[in-house]
Amino acid sequence: MLLMIPGPIEVSPAVCESFCRPPPSHLSVDVIDAHARSLELMRAVWRADDSSQPFVVPGSGTIAMEMAVANLLDATDVALVVNTGYFSDRIAEMARRRGASVEEVTAEPGEVPTLDAIESAAKRQSPDVVFATHVDTSTGVKVEPRAICELAARHGALSVFDGVCATAAERFDMDDWGADVYLTASQKAIGLPVGLGMMVVSEAALLRRKDLRTPVPMALDWEQWLPIMQAYEDRRPSYFSTPASNLLCALPIALQEILADGVEARWALHERKAAVMREVWRRLGLELLCDPSHAANTLSAVRYPDGVGPELVAAIRDRGVVVAGGLYPGLQGSYFRVGHMGYSVTRPDHLRRTAEAARDALVSLGHDRDATFDDLEF
Ligand SMILES: *Cc1c(COP(=O)(O)O)cnc(C)c1O
Numbered sequence: 434m435l436l437m438i439p440g441p442i443e444v445s446p447a448v449c450e451s452f453c454r455p456p457p458s459h460l461s462v463d464v465i466d467a468h469a470r471s472l473e474l475m476r477a478v479w480r481a482d483d484s485s486q487p488f489v490v491p492g493s494g495t496i497a498m499e500m501a502v503a504n505l506l507d508a509t510d511v512a513l514v515v516n517t518g519y520f521s522d523r524i525a526e527m528a529r530r531r532g533a534s535v536e537e538v539t540a541e542p543g544e545v546p547t548l549d550a551i552e553s554a555a556k557r558q559s560p561d562v563v564f565a566t567h568v569d570t571s572t573g574v575k576v577e578p579r580a581i582c583e584l585a586a587r588h589g590a591l592s593v594f595d596g597v598c599a600t601a602a603e604r605f606d607m608d609d610w611g612a613d614v615y616l617t618a619s620q621k622a623i624g625l626p627v628g629l630g631m632m633v634v635s636e637a638a639l640l641r642r643k644d645l646r647t648p649v650p651m652a653l654d655w656e657q658w659l660p661i662m663q664a665y666e667d668r669r670p671s672y673f674s675t676p677a678s679n680l681l682c683a684l685p686i687a688l689q690e691i692l693a694d695g696v697e698a699r700w701a702l703h704e705r706k707a708a709v710m711r712e713v714w715r716r717l718g719l720e721l722l723c724d725p726s727h728a729a730n731t732l733s734a735v736r737y738p739d740g741v742g743p744e745l746v747a748a749i750r751d752r753g754v755v756v757a758g759g760l761y762p763g764l765q766g767s768y769f770r771v772g773h774m775g776y777s778v779t780r781p782d783h784l785r786r787t788a789e790a791a792r793d794a795l796v797s798l799g800h801d802r803d804a805t806f807d808d809l810e811f
Pocket of ligand 1: 440493494495496520566568569570595596597598618
């Protein structure tokens with residue numbers, strides 16, 4: 434089975450080999466070294482400078498989101514959420530549970546809120562923190578983080594991006610753009626199994642944590658984790674909560690693969706392969722859920738054609754490829770999602786098999802477009 438959902442994704446053989454081992458102690462020299470190198474390499478992948486702080490903690494993308502929210506918002510604060518779908522709803526709810534007042538700027542499913550709409554909400558509400566989802570995995574839309582960073586800075590707010598379906602695949606320049614938090618999880622474009630929450634945090638965001646009055650849950654607290662990250666980066670053993678030691682052994686391997694030709698080249702590769710996959714959907718007579726002008730490069734959210742429904746996902750699986758159903762509340766039954774990120778964009782055979790399985794599955798369901806892909810550079 435070929436796993437082509439928007440996370441977890443297929444991982445490279447070198448990554449697989451490095452975590453498939455008996456559990457090492459979190460205090461062993463190789464885990465300490467792998468952790469230290471991972472923090473250094475994260476700054477390179479995130480395009481973050483030395484004043485910023487990377488964190489790697491055991492957990493999922495949702496834990497990383499919760500960590501950002503818990504360390505930045507007091508109950509008296511205002512959060513502005515640029516809402517592009519399912520995961521933006523989630524971070525808005527986290528901010529509400531923290532007691533903050535939450536203003537959301539929304540758009541139709543598959544659209545992104547305009548900068549004017551975000552700007553006027555910021556003028557009205559004077560937010561302390563602006564949250565956005567870089568790529569919303571429910572609709573396949575991508576926001577423009579740079580403009581949102583600039584807007585947040587103009588209003589004296591911090592900017593936080595959920596990059597769970599984007600980091601290491603979509604263009605993001607933390608230092609140049611002035612973003613304050615960019616978070617992800619190991620099982621998306623980073624190319625590891627599920628199990629690590631990851632983020633890089635600016636100096637300004639760390640300072641804001643120090644000024645919080647509302648206590649931060651201990652397991653999520655940057656102040657707890659900061660000395661641990663600093664110790665690892667200095668290659669000293671340290672303990673607060675047991676890190677995922679197998680995954681840490683694989684993390685520098687995955688980050689080095691991302692940086693092999695430079696992170697710019699990695700973004701460009703995702704862009705090229707996403708364009709090829711969009712051409713596949715076009716030849717199959719299928720449409721994206723979102724406007725192509727802000728379609729993500731990491732996945733495609735594709736509408737079912739007339740007369741075909743969620744049985745397509747099963748028919749594609751019968752042909753050896755696992756894709757995902759819809760996720761956007763209310764629209765789940767009208768589209769499917771295909772991940773094209775990380776290791777699989779370096780594997781033309783993965784992309785071709787996915788295209789052919791989708792075509793053959795559509796034919797089996799009576800939607801016969803007789804498309805060929807021989808001329809495409811997967
Ligand atoms: C997958 C995803 C998450 C959630 O990550 P989990 O590891 O499932 O908790 C959050 N945000 C985005 C954009 C995602 O794609």
